[in-house]
Amino acid sequence: MSSLQAMMDWLNDPLNWTNPDGILVRLREHLVISVLAVLFGALVAWPVGVWLGRRGSASGLIVVISNVTLAVPVTAMLTILPLTFIGFGKPAVVVALAIFAIPPLLANAYTGVHEIDPEVRESARGMGLSEWQALTRVELPLAVPYLATGLRIAVVQVIATAALASFVNGGGLGQIIAAGFGALPPEKGYGQVLAGAVLITALALLIDALMALAQRKLTPANLRNAARK
Amino acid sequence: MSSLAYGETGNPWFSWTYVHDNSQTIRAALVDHIVITVWSVAIAAAIAVPLAVLAYWVRSLATPILTSAGVLYTIPSLALLAFLAPFLGTGRITVVVALVMYALLIIVRNTLTGLMQVPGDVREAATAMGYSRLARLTRVELPLALPGILVGLRLATVSTVALVTVGAIVGSHGALGGLILSGFRNNFYKAQIATAALLCVALALILDLILLGVSRALTPWTRRRAS
Numbered sequence: 446m447s448s449l450q451a452m453m454d455w456l457n458d459p460l461n462w463t464n465p466d467g468i469l470v471r472l473r474e475h476l477v478i479s480v481l482a483v484l485f486g487a488l489v490a491w492p493v494g495v496w497l498g499r500r501g502s503a504s505g506l507i508v509v510i511s512n513v514t515l516a517v518p519v520t521a522m523l524t525i526l527p528l529t530f531i532g533f534g535k536p537a538v539v540v541a542l543a544i545f546a547i548p549p550l551l552a553n554a555y556t557g558v559h560e561i562d563p564e565v566r567e568s569a570r571g572m573g574l575s576e577w578q579a580l581t582r583v584e585l586p587l588a589v590p591y592l593a594t595g596l597r598i599a600v601v602q603v604i605a606t607a608a609l610a611s612f613v614n615g616g617g618l619g620q621i622i623a624a625g626f627g628a629l630p631p632e633k634g635y636g637q638v639l640a641g642a643v644l645i646t647a648l649a650l651l652i653d654a655l656m657a658l659a660q661r662k663l664t665p666a667n668l669r670n671a672a673r674k
Numbered sequence: 675m676s677s678l679a680y681g682e683t684g685n686p687w688f689s690w691t692y693v694h695d696n697s698q699t700i701r702a703a704l705v706d707h708i709v710i711t712v713w714s715v716a717i718a719a720a721i722a723v724p725l726a727v728l729a730y731w732v733r734s735l736a737t738p739i740l741t742s743a744g745v746l747y748t749i750p751s752l753a754l755l756a757f758l759a760p761f762l763g764t765g766r767i768t769v770v771v772a773l774v775m776y777a778l779l780i781i782v783r784n785t786l787t788g789l790m791q792v793p794g795d796v797r798e799a800a801t802a803m804g805y806s807r808l809a810r811l812t813r814v815e816l817p818l819a820l821p822g823i824l825v826g827l828r829l830a831t832v833s834t835v836a837l838v839t840v841g842a843i844v845g846s847h848g849a850l851g852g853l854i855l856s857g858f859r860n861n862f863y864k865a866q867i868a869t870a871a872l873l874c875v876a877l878a879l880i881l882d883l884i885l886l887g888v889s890r891a892l893t894p895w896t897r898r899r900a901s
Contacts, residue, residue, distance in 0.1 A: 516875050
């Protein structure tokens with residue numbers, strides 16, 4: 446296959462790695478965008494999810510939120526946000542990706558806190574823990590398996606979706622594919638297109654594996670069976 | 675082209691003039707979007723349901739089937755299109771194949787869950803009544819798994835409608851996504867972006883409601899139990 450050969454050639458050119466818009470720079474952009482998006486997503490979703498989980502039934506609301514975000518194309522969000530007050534550049538991309546990271550984070554935070562046995566909560570209060578202490582020392586540790594599951598889903602999804610930032614010239618590894626598709630005639634860019642696809646897929650699968658490992662390490666052994674996904 | 679002018683007044687988020695002047699283009703993109711979605715979900719279902727039945731019959735195959743579908747699902751959409759384009763070209767086929775791969779996992783997982791939920795005594799009763807394995811599947815197990823299958827179809831349809839737009843990166847086959855992308859590239863034509871995005875969401879909602887109606891008509895017993 447000549448496309449595969451062209452891909453190997455493209456990946457073997459050291460300049461394609463070290464150029465100002467080379468693989469290493471794109472990889473850094475990709476990771477920075479993704480980390481910021483998950484961070485902001487978690488900053489919003491976790492407190493809200495924990496609060497809703499303690500208050501009681503909000504599962505209907507959470508289902509609606511996840512369904513609506515499923516129906517909104519990421520491409521639409523990525524093109525619309527830069528044209529609002531947020532402006533062009535990285536912030537718009539980060540906000541767009543953060544919005545799509547919220548549903549898994551929110552749903553799992555809600556379930557994690559909601560599923561806690563009310564008796565556990567009562568005994569924590571009965572032992573003289575304040576509301577805040579009961580939350581931080583009893584409820585949140587018990588919710589860790591769910592929080593970790595949500596975080597893992599969100600991270601993997603954001604890493605994958607960040608490739609679409611290239612639609613609005615937002616940086617990241619997707620830019621390599623977009624540039625390859627921009628070549629004329631199209632066949633000329635196929636080596637680069639395939640190279641970009643391999644890099645993004647490798648990153649997504651690697652991050653997925655790392656998150657699975659981290660999730661295992663973070664979850665206390667006696668809770669490991671609680672949040673099987 | 676006054677529509678390409680800059681500024682808040684010259685570039686509104688919604689404009690009937692745009693919709694009116696471009697009704698042909700918009701309708702073509704919408705029809706294209708529907709055709710791609712329906713084909714993708716239909717092909718995915720035609721592959722996924724037999725796969726789920728295979729995993730159900732041969733339990734040792736369940737893990738490999740779910741794992742490989744899961745790996746396909748983890749491949750970022752843009753990368754999947756980029757993998758396929760050099761070999762399948764930049765036509766509509768590439769987009770449909772990529773979408774089928776994504777919808778697979780959702781439908782396989784939900785069908786398998788539905789089949790697993792068939793109560794053991796129901797299965798035994800069917801066998802005791804002399805049903806063969808195939809007859810038991812088509813007359814007892816699949817009908818009982820129908821709610822799960824239909825939930826999978828609904829999820830797959832809604833996410834496919836949104837994902838079609840990513841196809842815009844390969845040539846002009848993103849249907850409404852093509853309008854979104856070209857609107858962005860042509861001086862950030864807000865009316866075009868917003869109209870196409872709105873139509874995407876509306877299409878997802880309408881297809882979801884249609885499938886909800888179908889699933890209610892096909893599985894009246896689930897409603898009776900709920901009420």
